[in-house]
Amino acid sequence: MSLAAGEVYWALVPYTPQAPFQIYTAGSSPLEVPSVDQVVDGLRAGGDAEFGFLVRAKARPILLLSERSDPRTGDHFGLRLLRLSELSTEEREAVRDQREPLLFHLRPEHMANLPEESAALISAPIRIHESALDTRRLLGQLDKNEMRVLSERFVSYWRFDLHQLLVAKIRELQARWNG
Amino acid sequence: MVERYRTENVKAVILHPDDFAALQASSQLLEEIARPGSPALTELAARAHQVAESPEGELITDKASVKRLLGL
Numbered sequence: 001m002s003l004a005a006g007e008v009y010w011a012l013v014p015y016t017p018q019a020p021f022q023i024y025t026a027g028s029s030p031l032e033v034p035s036v037d038q039v040v041d042g043l044r045a046g047g048d049a050e051f052g053f054l055v056r057a058k059a060r061p062i063l064l065l066s067e068r069s070d071p072r073t074g075d076h077f078g079l080r081l082l083r084l085s086e087l088s089t090e091e092r093e094a095v096r097d098q099r100e101p102l103l104f105h106l107r108p109e110h111m112a113n114l115p116e117e118s119a120a121l122i123s124a125p126i127r128i129h130e131s132a133l134d135t136r137r138l139l140g141q142l143d144k145n146e147m148r149v150l151s152e153r154f155v156s157y158w159r160f161d162l163h164q165l166l167v168a169k170i171r172e173l174q175a176r177w178n179g
Numbered sequence: 180m181v182e183r184y185r186t187e188n189v190k191a192v193i194l195h196p197d198d199f200a201a202l203q204a205s206s207q208l209l210e211e212i213a214r215p216g217s218p219a220l221t222e223l224a225a226r227a228h229q230v231a232e233s234p235e236g237e238l239i240t241d242k243a244s245v246k247r248l249l250g251l
Contacts, residue, residue, distance in 0.1 A: 023245055031246065048237060051238070
């Protein structure tokens with residue numbers, strides 16, 4: 001199935017692991033470890049040893065940032081969403097007016113199957129395997145202009161260094177003008 | 180510029196066809212070069228991805244062993 005940037009689907013999304021970490025142990029309650037150093041030191045001491053970690057997850061809609069996918073990796077790249085009902089009236093208005101750059105408002109008229117009015121969280125990118133993405137039903141889709149604004153905010157917030165890319169594009173533009 | 184009532188209330192812009200064609204060509208050119216060249220996922224890169232995502236060591240679930248490794 002071919003997916004497009006800006007499409008929204010349900011997905012199984014884990015919360016990003018953070019301390020204290022819960023380590024699975026067979027037949028007993030998980031072990032809680034307060035810091036990552038302790039886990040790293042323990043695993044390194046065990047050679048190739050691995051632990052099982054308990055990580056909470058839930059079904060939530062995500063917005064695909066890229067149409068790029070490859071069956072050999074099965075990975076997709078997206079953003080978590082936030083329901084506007086989680087915000088105050090004033091905050092909701094700010095998001096709807098696009099005055100809050102890190103919360104990209106998803107206009108309900110473009111999100112016909114999304115249960116609640118939401119915003120895409122520029123600060124919360126996530127990698128999702130195709131087996132964790134429910135593509136049976138498209139929840140909505142941003143148009144090309146919206147995706148351009150969202151992409152601009154994304155690279156700006158995450159401070160991607162696009163210097164080389166910009167220089168190459170300017171040179172390409174100059175060459176095309178001169179040609 | 181076609182105004183209505185006041186100069187700040189512009190309703191339309193009238194262009195000479197040559198100017199419109201030039202603007203259209205610029206817009207199309209920008210559209211064409213805006214997308215970055217996208218490198219393909221090579222066989223090596225795909226294999227590396229799979230290796231990185233594959234468990235490679237022994238999964239320790241025995242509580243005593245976990246505690247020993249963690250120094251608890």
